[in-house]
Amino acid sequence: MPDEIPLPPPRLRMGGAHFASDEDFVAGGVRDVRLLAEVAGLQRDSRLLDWGCGAGRLAIGVKHEWGHVADYHGVDVQKKLVRWARNHLADDHTRFTLVDQHNDRYNPDGKTKRRIPADDGSVDVLYSYSVFSHMLTDDVAGYAQVMARVLAPEGRIWLTCFVEDGVPDCVENPQDYLKLDWRGPLHCVRFDREFFESLMAAAGLRVDRFEHGQETDGQSMYVLAHA
Numbered sequence: 001m002p003d004e005i006p007l008p009p010p011r012l013r014m015g016g017a018h019f020a021s022d023e024d025f026v027a028g029g030v031r032d033v034r035l036l037a038e039v040a041g042l043q044r045d046s047r048l049l050d051w052g053c054g055a056g057r058l059a060i061g062v063k064h065e066w067g068h069v070a071d072y073h074g075v076d077v078q079k080k081l082v083r084w085a086r087n088h089l090a091d092d093h094t095r096f097t098l099v100d101q102h103n104d105r106y107n108p109d110g111k112t113k114r115r116i117p118a119d120d121g122s123v124d125v126l127y128s129y130s131v132f133s134h135m136l137t138d139d140v141a142g143y144a145q146v147m148a149r150v151l152a153p154e155g156r157i158w159l160t161c162f163v164e165d166g167v168p169d170c171v172e173n174p175q176d177y178l179k180l181d182w183r184g185p186l187h188c189v190r191f192d193r194e195f196f197e198s199l200m201a202a203a204g205l206r207v208d209r210f211e212h213g214q215e216t217d218g219q220s221m222y223v224l225a226h227a
């Protein structure tokens with residue numbers, strides 16, 4: 001692996017113990033780039049939007065795997081993370097945007113208007129790892145609409161979230177779920193699978209692929225496309 005690609009200090013890494021070590025952090029990003037290539041059509045000439053990018057774990061994966069894609073755009077609400085990413089990872093093909101949208105867990109004083117800073121139809125692959133796992137129904141439904149708007153006609157959305165069959169539509173910090181101790185605002189938001197997919201359908205998105213429970217802490221993976 002190239003040594004010169006910087007890594008954020010552990011205090012700026014999202015994902016807790018899963019991405020705490022340098023090896024796991026880099027391996028997670030590289031693995032996701034390969035997966036995006038395999039199931040979401042990511043190529044070197046893609047326009048890739050990393051919504052909820054944290055300190056740029058996927059950007060680091062892109063740099064390790066391919067050097068760059070045509071346009072990597074990381075977007076997040078946390079100033080310290082975006083500032084680190086911009087200072088250490090930005091280049092001609094890699095950029096980061098700080099947005100000030102509201103999230104009770106990550107940016108409680110932010111604006112309630114839902115916004116993803118991308119032109120309509122301009123994103124080939126929209127990656128969103130563990131972002132809907134920290135949002136309630138109104139935001140998931142609203143952001144799905146925004147995602148659909150910015151997605152290119154043949155584009156794909158790759159995301160993770162907590163979904164199960166036969167559970168209440170939406171529960172914040174469900175007790176005795178996956179044997180983890182969920183605490184604080186929006187630590188874990190779990191959806192009923194059918195209900196979640198109805199929100200995606202209402203936004204004009206169809207499920208291209210679904211894998212249950214294999215991602216961090218038992219999240220599931222979706223690949224979505226225009227219906």
Ligand SMILES: C[S@@+](CC[C@H](N)C(=O)[O-])C[C@H]1O[C@@H](n2cnc3c(N)ncnc32)[C@H](O)[C@@H]1O
Nearest residue numbers: 014052053054057076077078101103106129130
């Ligand atoms: C669990 S972290 C995952 C970080 C990164 N995707 C990863 O896998 O390493 C969720 C991220 O979503 C960001 N986030 C939450 N609401 C957001 C919003 N409305 N717009 C952009 N980012 C948001 C948080 O600030 C946080 O960095």
